[in-house]
Amino acid sequence: MMVAMPGLIVMQAAAREPERIESIVAQSACVVGLPRLTRHTFVSSIAPRLWKSGSGCPILSARRGVLMNRALAMLAVLLFPVIGAAQEIGTFTLAEGSPRLIRGVTVLRASEGVRIQNGDILETSAPGFVQAEFANGSIVAIGPSTRVLIHSAASKSADVVLMSGWLKGETASSAASYHFSSSLLSATAKAGTVILHAEPADVGLYVESGTATVNEAGGHAIAAKAGQFFTRHGAKFAVTSRPDGPFLESMPQPFRDTLPSRESHFAGKKPIEPKHDHDVTYAEAEPWLKMGAWRKSFEERFQPRLKDAEFRKAVESHIAEFPEWNRILHPEKYPQNSPSAPADNSKPPSGRY
Numbered sequence: 001m002m003v004a005m006p007g008l009i010v011m012q013a014a015a016r017e018p019e020r021i022e023s024i025v026a027q028s029a030c031v032v033g034l035p036r037l038t039r040h041t042f043v044s045s046i047a048p049r050l051w052k053s054g055s056g057c058p059i060l061s062a063r064r065g066v067l068m069n070r071a072l073a074m075l076a077v078l079l080f081p082v083i084g085a086a087q088e089i090g091t092f093t094l095a096e097g098s099p100r101l102i103r104g105v106t107v108l109r110a111s112e113g114v115r116i117q118n119g120d121i122l123e124t125s126a127p128g129f130v131q132a133e134f135a136n137g138s139i140v141a142i143g144p145s146t147r148v149l150i151h152s153a154a155s156k157s158a159d160v161v162l163m164s165g166w167l168k169g170e171t172a173s174s175a176a177s178y179h180f181s182s183s184l185l186s187a188t189a190k191a192g193t194v195i196l197h198a199e200p201a202d203v204g205l206y207v208e209s210g211t212a213t214v215n216e217a218g219g220h221a222i223a224a225k226a227g228q229f230f231t232r233h234g235a236k237f238a239v240t241s242r243p244d245g246p247f248l249e250s251m252p253q254p255f256r257d258t259l260p261s262r263e264s265h266f267a268g269k270k271p272i273e274p275k276h277d278h279d280v281t282y283a284e285a286e287p288w289l290k291m292g293a294w295r296k297s298f299e300e301r302f303q304p305r306l307k308d309a310e311f312r313k314a315v316e317s318h319i320a321e322f323p324e325w326n327r328i329l330h331p332e333k334y335p336q337n338s339p340s341a342p343a344d345n346s347k348p349p350s351g352r353y
Contacts, residue, residue, distance in 0.1 A: 088271070089150075089158070090116035090134035093262035097128025097144070105280050105305050113272030116150060119301075121288065123147045124165070129254055131262065134158060137172035139259045143252040147287070149294075161294075163287060167196045168255045171210075183292075184232040187212040187224070195255055197247065204247045205230040280305060282314035289322065299325065 092099075092114045099110040102121035108114075110122065116132055124130055126145040133139050136156050142148055146165025150158060157176035160169065163183075171178045173191040180187050182198035185205045192210020197203065205214060207224045214224045216237050224230070229243045280302065288298045299322075305311040306328060315325060327334050 088115040088117060090132055091263065091266050091271075092116060092122075092130055093133045093266060094129065094131035096130070097125035099124045099128060099130050099142075100277065101274055102280055102284065103274070105302055107277045107280050107284065108274035109277050110274055111272055113266050113269070114274045115271045118150065120150045121147065122150070129252065131259060133261060133263045136174050136176075137261070138178060139170045139261060141168040141170075141252075141254060141259050143167065143255065149288070161291075162196055162198045163291070164198055164200070166252050166255065167198075168259065169194050169196075170259055184217045185230055186215045186217075188215075189213075192226070195251070197250070201234050203232045204243070206243050206247065279308065282311050282318075285311075286318075296324075303328065 092110055092112060095110055095112045095114075100123045101108040101110040101114070102123070103117060103119070110130065116134070122130060122132075122142060124142055124144055124146045128144045128146075130142040131139060132142065132150075138158075140148075140158075140160055143166025146167065147163040148165075148167060149161040149163070151161060156174070157178060159179045159181065160167065161181050167180060169178055169180050169189065170193045171189050171191055177188045177190045180189070180194050180196050182196060182203050182205075183200070184198070184203040185196070187194045187196070187205055187207070189207075189210060189212040192212055193208040194212055195206040195208055197205075206229050207214070207226055209226050211226070212224045214222045214228075214230050216222075216230075216232060219237065222230075222239070227241060229240045229247070231238050231240075231244070282305075285298070285302045285305070289295060289302065291298060306315065306325075312329070315322060316329065319326060319329070
């Protein structure tokens with residue numbers, strides 16, 4: 001009960017004063033030193049606003065409010081199990097090649113046994129293969145030279161966004177609907193298997209088993225059944241009763257069979273910590289910064305990297321493509337309430353590419 005009550009209070013307060021609660025949690029995290037897997041969210045988005053003075057941890061340097069500071073530290077300790085549990089939603093149970101994980105603004109080296117967190121971006125090598133298994137028994141296989149985003153993942157559902165490459169999703173009967181999306185085609189499946197291949201102007205989607213709801217970009221939803229194959233080549237959309245030759249020939253070998261679960265190999269074991277490689281570069285962030293409805297989300301995510309001279313220089317050279325970042329790079333151009341300032345009419349991503 002002692003653990004549940006602070007969590008309830010925070011959730012109720014967050015609905016009324018989200019900005020204040022974010023600051024409180026960030027400061028509390030600084031005091032108790034939350035692990036990297038939990039703290040990165042604060043460090044990448046909230047903490048930079050609090051630590052502009054460069055005084056280390058503001059809560060430690062404060063001259064007053066000692067009792068409140070101690071209370072906040074205790075609150076962070078009490079909430080730690082809740083925060084950690086909410087972020088870890090699965091495990092990478094198989095990793096071949098040299099997969100990389102972009103978590104927050106950090107590039108990590110992924111390996112078997114690393115826990116999956118909401119917002120993780122996985123990029124595989126060629127050759128390469130990664131298998132991700134979720135708490136409800138669903139399995140997602142990621143092929144070579146593939147980039148995927150795991151968004152809004154929860155205990156029984158997930159949105160898996162395929163930027164390019166190959167993805168196979170086997171959803172468990174106990175799972176809620178899983179959404180697999182690309183720039184041109186997407187599918188929502190439950191208790192079924194979907195294989196998706198995406199390139200910039202060429203997407204193929206195969207409903208291998210079960211049923212799914214398929215959506216064409218700019219089109220209407222289609223109730224799909226096992227065996228149907230959907231393609232979008234540029235502006236041309238087609239549906240056939242079986243996959244075409246090129247799709248089958250280029251399909252990764254592991255995708256041709258049912259994906260065997262490897263979760264038992266990691267049950268009860270200490271999670272593997274991914275190894276730090278480097279901070280994300282502009283070249284690595286750029287494709288995600290151009291992801292349509294997700295653009296605003298990634299701008300906020302990668303904003304802390306503007307403090308890096310090389311990253312900032314690269315953004316400046318592409319400012320015509322990112323006019324909305326002009327306010328951040330040159331705030332002097334946009335006085336408060338200036339009519340010339342870019343309007344922020346964006347909405348959070350809907351779970352679609």
